Amino acid sequence: MKHETQVEIIKELMSQLDENRNVDAGAQFRLPTSDYVCPELAAREWQAFFREHPQFVGLSGDLPEEGSYFTTQDFGTPVLATRAKDGQFRAFVNACRHRGAKVAQEAKGKSARFTCPFHSWTYASSGELLAVPDQDHFGPVDKPCMGLIELPAQEIAGMLFVHPQPGGELDVASLLGDELLSEMEGWGYGEFTPVADLDIDMKLNWKLANDTFGETYHFPKLHKDTLGKLYHGNNLAFEEFGRHHRFVTANRRIDDLRDLPEDQWSLTQVALALYYLFPNIQLATTSTGANIVRIYPDPDNPGRSITRVVGYFSPRALDQYETEKAKASDSIKLVDADDLYARGYDQNIIRTPASTVEAFSSTVSAEDYVMGEHQQRAAASGLLEHSIFGHNEAPLHHFHASYREALGRPPLEKIT
Numbered sequence: 001m002k003h004e005t006q007v008e009i010i011k012e013l014m015s016q017l018d019e020n021r022n023v024d025a026g027a028q029f030r031l032p033t034s035d036y037v038c039p040e041l042a043a044r045e046w047q048a049f050f051r052e053h054p055q056f057v058g059l060s061g062d063l064p065e066e067g068s069y070f071t072t073q074d075f076g077t078p079v080l081a082t083r084a085k086d087g088q089f090r091a092f093v094n095a096c097r098h099r100g101a102k103v104a105q106e107a108k109g110k111s112a113r114f115t116c117p118f119h120s121w122t123y124a125s126s127g128e129l130l131a132v133p134d135q136d137h138f139g140p141v142d143k144p145c146m147g148l149i150e151l152p153a154q155e156i157a158g159m160l161f162v163h164p165q166p167g168g169e170l171d172v173a174s175l176l177g178d179e180l181l182s183e184m185e186g187w188g189y190g191e192f193t194p195v196a197d198l199d200i201d202m203k204l205n206w207k208l209a210n211d212t213f214g215e216t217y218h219f220p221k222l223h224k225d226t227l228g229k230l231y232h233g234n235n236l237a238f239e240e241f242g243r244h245h246r247f248v249t250a251n252r253r254i255d256d257l258r259d260l261p262e263d264q265w266s267l268t269q270v271a272l273a274l275y276y277l278f279p280n281i282q283l284a285t286t287s288t289g290a291n292i293v294r295i296y297p298d299p300d301n302p303g304r305s306i307t308r309v310v311g312y313f314s315p316r317a318l319d320q321y322e323t324e325k326a327k328a329s330d331s332i333k334l335v336d337a338d339d340l341y342a343r344g345y346d347q348n349i350i351r352t353p354a355s356t357v358e359a360f361s362s363t364v365s366a367e368d369y370v371m372g373e374h375q376q377r378a379a380a381s382g383l384l385e386h387s388i389f390g391h392n393e394a395p396l397h398h399f400h401a402s403y404r405e406a407l408g409r410p411p412l413e414k415i416t
């Protein structure tokens, strides 16, 4: 992100805090709670947003070297993502061309070859079919035409995208738009290393899980003993980029900048910069790297979703952590998950890998998603017809308006 944009956002957040204002969407809107429980809507969303929409699957560091791979089935299509000898990122349907067994079993690893466990057909990480055992028994196989089925895959600005359909169109620049893409390029995601992960499987619709990341109104209330210790809450610099948006909220270090010249201001030192990428990604950019949150529906149950969180370190944060750890295992500078909230905004600390995903366990899973499970039950009862989004919940207006528009549904109903 350009430095002048960072300064502009920091000034906006300072002035919101000084004037006791929050973002203002200009109106309240209401949403029928049936959006969280309706099986027909859930089926349409699954088809349009997960089976047929480009999917963000990680950062370049998830495939760090030649032979690296990972697998996923989160959006229906079983995917094997690889980085072959030529260094290129590729994606395939993780299904053997013989009779469809999974060729790669592990969530991630390193291997130049994949041997199907069923009858041992073997594929290269470039997808090519290398070997068919007992071919004199099996009969002829046209090997050059029987490689793994390739999916459109693109690595751009350090981000990995896959289209779940072999004939699908994948053009990340037009998907994100030039302005957002060039801003994201500036964060250096391509250099980041995954250091920790966490999965959350709870009984709330995938959109309720997304709603967690849509306002700061609740920070000083629900999160008063957790995230609220690090962030002021009730302030938000919000900007839309088509169906995507940027959400920036101040942490408690922001006042330290007031005595510093603007050319030394850095947004991620004093704020959480969170990008929402349509339909299901929350990408938090922090002073130590990033946290990527991917939220998936259960296609058989609108009342359940899976959230996958990965914490990444920037090269600097990784280096600081490794240097400090090598010095002393009980270094007081190292802040682990346990003391994140007590010491999280002390300038002298060094984050551990576990601390990168701690907030997703203690805050998101144990607080936000507990509210989400209550909201899900209320929606399922059919007795609470609407939820209301306030002036200060602008990202929620945008998220719900975006997926409704994408399905050709009417916009949210304005109430004031």
Ligand code: FES
Residues within 6 Å of the ligand: 096, 097, 098, 099, 100, 101, 116, 117, 118, 119, 120, 121
């Ligand atoms: S299904 Fe893979 S070798 Fe038979």
Ligand SMILES: [Fe+2]
Residues within 6 Å of the ligand: 212, 218, 223, 363, 364, 368
């Ligand atoms: Fe929250």
